[in-house]
Amino acid sequence: MVGTQTATGFLASFLGQVGSDASGVTTENAAQQATLTQLTSQRNSLSSVSSDEEASNLTQYQRSYQAASQVFSIVDTLMASAINLGEQTTVT
8 A cells, every 4th residue: 555545546546647747748749849840941941042043043153254254355355456456466
């Protein structure tokens, strides 16, 4: 006997309390997991970085740089021709 309960009564009461506590913890854990999932989604939506989009942007920037470089090369050749008044020179 434990206190005023028999061993069987105490064990039944104890196991009932353990089951109740386990159920409460499981419910709380599920709620925390849902909150974590929601917060992770919100964080990702605010700071989302798409690798495909970034690669596309880098390719676009590279092509823009190449185009600008070509324009400067043409302008350089034209300016050299204008300065030399038609004399054939090489621009390096």
